[in-house]
Amino acid sequence: MNREIIVKSGSDIRILIVDDVSENIQVAMNILKEDSYTFSFATDGQEALNLIVSGGFDLILLDIMMPKLNGFDVCRRLKKIEHAKHTPVIFLTAKADADSIAEGFEAGGVDYITKPFHANELLSRVKTHIELSQSRTFLQKYADEVETKAKLQAQRLADEIEKNQCEMIYILMEVMESTSDETGQHIKRVAEMSRLLASYVPSLSESDINSVFLASPMHDIGKIAIPKEILHKPGKLTEEEMTVMKTHAEKGYELLKNSKRRLSTAASIIAKEHHEKWDGTGYPLGLKGEEIHIYGRIVALADVFDALTHKRQYKNAWTIDDAITYIKDNSGKHFDPALVDILIDHLPEFLDIMKQ
Template sequence: MNIVIVDDNLVNVALLRGLVRQIEGAQSVEFTDPRAGLEHVLRTDVDLLIVDYQMPELDGLDFVRILRSDTSKQDLPVLMVTADHEMELRHRALQLGANDFLTKPVDRVEFQARTRNMLALRRSQRALSERAVSLATEVALATDAIVARELDTILRLSKAAEYRDPETGAHVMRMAHYARLIALQLGLPEAEQELLLHAAPMHDIGKVGTPDHILLKPGRLSPEELVIMRQHARIGHDILADSASPYLQAAAMIALHHHERWDGQGYPLGLAGEAISLWGRIVAVADVFDALSSERPYKAAWTLEAARDFLLEHAGAHFDPRCVQAFVEAWDQVLEVRQRFQDEPPPPAESTLMELL
């Protein structure tokens, strides 16, 4: 246990040092200059401070007042050395944060008893602090595990929705990372970028409620079929909206808003401009870009440059211009995401399967 003794009297310092040496497991550092002692205590891990009241330039009361103004020293046990008759002084010292007192002349038995009590208090403080850190670490690990399982479930549900759609599982990963790039360029906080990354893959979860003959139709949809198809935005919102998960709450908003248009001509609500949630506006850009630049059974893939030009051409009409500009400014990173999450090759044709058999 590390004890600091601050007293301008060399005789007193020698006495107190000798008494500390009689306490097992204790060692002391002594200062006759109170300012040097204060600086040492403020920057060092100390278990007990023994400080005299009567010192030049900086007395014991000012010493304790300055010490307690440092939040990291609020719990440091302090023994103040005073004369027996200085009761008013003791009251002021207690108010400033002193814990106990030694009376001049210092008695060996009293010193050891009070010092041992203060060191026992310090050990208890350290044990509680270490336990609190341990519990906080355990809680953090448990929380991380819960969040990891939640995110894994979200991703698997997203992929499950994509299996009913001509789109691929790689699509949801690309568009989610595109969305994060846009959020980064717009200066959104990192926590919101992460939230968007994990929520965006759920944007089309409502397609689980779309009939196969409409969802998988290779040609253009009739007006009646288009009405049914567009219901997936509201269905997705209704599936996710009542969740307590912040990821699913964000995903519900994205599902509802990602087909809205900047000019108000989108669906399902016909919102315009900033009435559309920022998450919805971001995902609209990311989703359309990846849909255009990806091959589907009913269309060939556009070049990346052509898909980018489409976004620029329709900025201010279909898309939020700021989101389009943010996407274009991150073009090098867009290409990296495209390379990282590539579509799996299509399954072999029936004739090829027969040859394999």
């Protein structure tokens, strides 16, 4: 007897019949053949599991009393096979006692037919459970498609929201350029250097790196609220003027704090904390060490390094060597030592950003 028999060409419903008596298998096939199924069969439990592991079936007719493995154990084991765990199992057996029937359902069977059975009973139950299985498969596929579409729609919405946030940031960058001595090129360099620093921080995800890059241009947005005579003063600020200037960190935070969007939240953190110092002597809160958000620590280093190496109204540009010496001297004081190490170790990449 072949292990697989195609009763009619074109049949795509596969039924596995498991019974240690070949005549019982033949009887079941003779009854079911009029519904155009493809049959496979096994004469013991282990052989049945081997067939199940190697291929998929739409229904399994399973005897209980068999050599090697009984039907209950076969059913329990196939429920642990990922591609077979939802395959309907009908017990087809001479064991008609209540305990056996209960154990059959407990093992995972969907139906229990006792021998001898009527041909119409077998045909009807097999057809019913195949239709139920196909309906479940269809519904699961439909649910998966709906979930996929919903995820795509949600992603498109999230992308649109992020795009709008980016546009807002670019507009505010233009405002910054018009109200501050910080050029657009400074803002862009700080963004690129912040992204590069973030990319070498092991704890940061791609999302974090992107947030730092897109939100860092907002680090000094609070300066739009600083009086122009202080903001554009060519000489050194007085103590009182410096006190006013320092309020830009809190003012920037106040502008952005109410948004719950990812980029705006990141920007509010950066605006507030990029003047904090590792040793706790910074402002506005005097945060120390890792109390300072990693976003603020990153932008603090990128901002200072770029400011040192470029001309401002109140100073000339420093040489790269002098700037690096200053950064090293302030590692553990002003700057996060781990970030300073990243800057030093990858200095050529940061210098490339400055050249560009």
